[in-house]
Amino acid sequence: MVKKLQHRFIAITTLAITAVMMVLLAVLNIYNYGATYSEAYRILRFIADNEGEIGEPDEQIHIEHALDDEDNKDKSSNNYMPDINSALRSLIEGGSILDLTGENSYMIRYYSVIFDPDKNVSAVNIKHIASVDEDKAIEQATGLLSRTIHHGHFSDGTHIYTFINRRSANKGRIVVVMDSTRDIADATSIIRRSFLLGVLCLIIFAVIVTFLSKKAIAPMMRNMENQKAFITNAGHELKTPLAVIKADNEVLEMSSGANEWTKSISNQVDRLTVLVGNLITLAKMGELDKEDIHDIDFSECVQTAADNYKTIIKNQDKALETEIKNGIKVKGTKDGLTEIANILLDNAQKYCDEKGMIRVELTHTRKNSGARLVISNDYAEGKDVDYTKFFERFYRGDASHTTSDAGKSGYGIGLSMAEGFVEEFNGKIAADYHDGRISFTVIF
Numbered sequence: 543m544v545k546k547l548q549h550r551f552i553a554i555t556t557l558a559i560t561a562v563m564m565v566l567l568a569v570l571n572i573y574n575y576g577a578t579y580s581e582a583y584r585i586l587r588f589i590a591d592n593e594g595e596i597g598e599p600d601e602q603i604h605i606e607h608a609l610d611d612e613d614n615k616d617k618s619s620n621n622y623m624p625d626i627n628s629a630l631r632s633l634i635e636g637g638s639i640l641d642l643t644g645e646n647s648y649m650i651r652y653y654s655v656i657f658d659p660d661k662n663v664s665a666v667n668i669k670h671i672a673s674v675d676e677d678k679a680i681e682q683a684t685g686l687l688s689r690t691i692h693h694g695h696f697s698d699g700t701h702i703y704t705f706i707n708r709r710s711a712n713k714g715r716i717v718v719v720m721d722s723t724r725d726i727a728d729a730t731s732i733i734r735r736s737f738l739l740g741v742l743c744l745i746i747f748a749v750i751v752t753f754l755s756k757k758a759i760a761p762m763m764r765n766m767e768n769q770k771a772f773i774t775n776a777g778h779e780l781k782t783p784l785a786v787i788k789a790d791n792e793v794l795e796m797s798s799g800a801n802e803w804t805k806s807i808s809n810q811v812d813r814l815t816v817l818v819g820n821l822i823t824l825a826k827m828g829e830l831d832k833e834d835i836h837d838i839d840f841s842e843c844v845q846t847a848a849d850n851y852k853t854i855i856k857n858q859d860k861a862l863e864t865e866i867k868n869g870i871k872v873k874g875t876k877d878g879l880t881e882i883a884n885i886l887l888d889n890a891q892k893y894c895d896e897k898g899m900i901r902v903e904l905t906h907t908r909k910n911s912g913a914r915l916v917i918s919n920d921y922a923e924g925k926d927v928d929y930t931k932f933f934e935r936f937y938r939g940d941a942s943h944t945t946s947d948a949g950k951s952g953y954g955i956g957l958s959m960a961e962g963f964v965e966e967f968n969g970k971i972a973a974d975y976h977d978g979r980i981s982f983t984v985i986f
Contacts, residue, residue: 548755555755556748563740571733578722578729579704583693585650586706586718593711594654594667594718652720655683659714671721673701683717695722702726780818787811835967838879840913840986841870844904847883855891861899870904870913872986874967885960886917886982893980894919907985918981929973929980933961957982 589596653674656665668679682703686696692707701723710716788811795804848864855862872879883902890900898920907914960982964971969986 551755552748552751555751556744559747560744563744567736567740571729571736574732575729578725579695582704582720582722582725583706586652586693586704586720587708589652589654589718589720590706590708590710590716594656594665594716596650596670650720652718653679654716654718655679656710656712657683657687657715657717658712661687661715664712664714673721674719679719682719686717686719687715695726780814784811784815784818788815835873835875837871838874838876839869840872840874840879840915841866841868841904843876843879844883844902844915847880847887848902850884851887851891855894855900858891858894859897860891860894861897862902863899864902866902866904867906870906872913872967872969874963874986878963878966882960882963882984883915883917885956886915886984889956889982890917890919893921895922913984913986915984916981918979920978921975921980922978924975924978924980927975927980929975932973933957933971960984 651671651673653666653668653671655663655667658664663680663683666676666679668674668676674682682698686705686707689707693705695702695704697703701721703719704722705717705719707715707717788808791804791807791811845864845866848862848866852862887900887902894900900919901917903914903916903918905914906912961971964984964986967986969984971982971984973980973982975981
């Protein structure tokens, strides 16, 4: 129980920080990728406005001024569409810092092709790129000219290019294509490194949380241990007065004869004795050592429980149907596995409809690597029942928790005990309702 609570604390904490870190990394990398393309489009627009030329170094042209002029031109035309990425980049960075002077102008690898109004090639500029010849430039530019999208990127298998297709001064079109392989590679490298760094940080965080988890849940564990100790000690203390009351009641019956009062006292003492025993069992859940768990013949345990309840179910004018495959073994204790079957069968015979049928089915799981126990019964009133609460301690379907119905008397802790045993043996238990029948399924 302690380890399970500790593991759950570590898992929830790690998942929370993982979600936060993934969102943060995704936002940063999306912005970085967008900013890379946004900067490329700013440069391409500048080149297109200068008829495919960056300009000589001695002109001392700063791209910020040119882009401001170009943005003003675009705003005055009907085809102006706001560039959100550029706007965000300008807002955050205050504009491009690229100065197209000195050696910087030679670092941009691009080519341009100008088309006349009839879409014939009128000029080709490939002097700023070595990986593309004139024929290839014309071929690619012609293909880009036919696209409905006037800016974007494409790849020829070895290089990644960013392009723009705009109206030229001769009322034709100009296509400018820039080699963005290095910039995209840098952006991709940042993504890869940032996520690797994120994974490393998560591993470090998980290690730290693992070391600190015991201190974090220590107060809760002390409270749970105190509760368990109180229940165990109180249970043992109650056993003595209950035994005395039962003995005194038997003496009264021997001397004065049995009557309805002595029978009532005996019944209530028996019920309290069972309740105390169940509470002590619940308090000790999770204290089994690995040495106590062995391979147990689960088929034998289920068959024993079915034989024990066969007469009880028959006397209630109900039917019992069994399909128990022999030789199915699971890891656990014989008493615990038998108790699981007893609790589920006891619950089934209590809540089965009059003249209804109870079915016990034990088979291998689909992969034949475990066991699957299903105990079901007819239950016409189970349609609107909240089955998520069935395994809560002291939960009962009747809100009054009365015991007027002797056939359904109990304290609502049997299914909680069954769940505790199942989890102790690393299994799963669930309840569901279908076609007028309620089923409890246990899988090991």
